[in-house]
Amino acid sequence: MPRAGLDRATVIAAGAALADEVGFTGLSMGLLAERLGVRTPSLYKHVASQADLGHRIAVLALNEFADAIRDAIQGRAGREALVSGAHAMRRWVLEHPGRYAAGNAAVVTGSDDPLLPAIQRVLTSWSAMLHGYHLDPGQEIHALRMLRSILHGFATLEAAGSFQIAADIDDSFTWMLDFIDHGLNANQPDPLTAR
């Protein structure tokens, strides 16, 4: 009989797609093998272990995620960049919940871990977006962490179905972005912003 013709990239991509369907925790070697028309042990010719599979899915996911954010922010600044980037993230997480979970579960294994540049790409995009607000340099780290907290928190709560009334979740999201935008505009270093 002919071979399935798998290679590592195919296995990782199929694993990511499967994780989006059944959840990252529901991803199993057996399920992935079945999906690829192959017996379970055959997967070990392409990945070292299930942990290795998850880690490689995380690298793929974070790079795709970074692409989405970068493209959304491209050519925009200030409020426009915030709204566009935040919506891009929200949409990406809703469409790829398994990938997002893989990225969150991933653990950096060493200084040459390909996870590190992928993470860096995401942070760089968010930082660039914040630059449009001309914040005091000492506040940039705090603003970046707040932004990550809000967007990550909202995305995970929404993906987990933790918001009761589904209807106006969109409204809540844009309200939140307005809130952040107003606050960041008020936080510029020039005038007397002391309360």
Added chain:
Amino acid sequence: MPRAGLDRATVIAAGAALADEVGFTGLSMGLLAERLGVRTPSLYKHVASQADLGHRIAVLALNEFADAIRDAIQGRAGREALVSGAHAMRRWVLEHPGRYAAGNAAVVTGSDDPLLPAIQRVLTSWSAMLHGYHLDPGQEIHALRMLRSILHGFATLEAAGSFQIAADIDDSFTWMLDFIDHGLNANQPDPLTAR
């Protein structure tokens, strides 16, 4: 030989404590049995399954969590309540990461699920806290969701070790709370707050 003298509450409490040590995903029936000085199958006299154990840990956890938030907000209003409640939540999550994970992983099984009142208790406390800001009634839901998103996002990112420089995480947290407090104060319905 004498009996171990376990009952359901003891098993759940030990499971919660163990989850805080090894992580909710690292919690296993075998590990919990060993911790209780008992063989694995004996646990099934007190819980129906591992899923049942996790669910009951979640109920316990959410009620303890609700207690912590309520106590922290008690007798305070506005900014004081926000800061006190938020710090209580952050501290509780750092001290009980397994319980918090159990609460997040839990799924409501029916309209009589004891998870529901526990969740309601938490939401009620946050709502009460927000009342001190005298927001426009139509904005309360959005503000509540934003608050949950920020605090949940920050807590999970911190618990996962996703903030690089450990040093000034405290600073970032208080900066974030200041930001929220200022924004909420500016959002009161009475005066002309249109920018």
Added chain:
DNA sequence: CCTAGAAGGCTAATGCCGTTAGCTATAAGC
């Protein structure tokens, strides 16, 4: 005090899952 019955603990066994060892057959290069 003694006895019946409920209930907590045990051992043994099943099935699923990740993983490894070793074999076979295929595809690619000389």
Added chain:
DNA sequence: GCTTATAGCTAACGGCATTAGCCTTCTAGG
């Protein structure tokens, strides 16, 4: 066409959650 690397296979192991069935220990009622 032959050789060699290798993708895929079967068989097997160990760990896990779970179930069945037994036995012993507490406890309630006589």
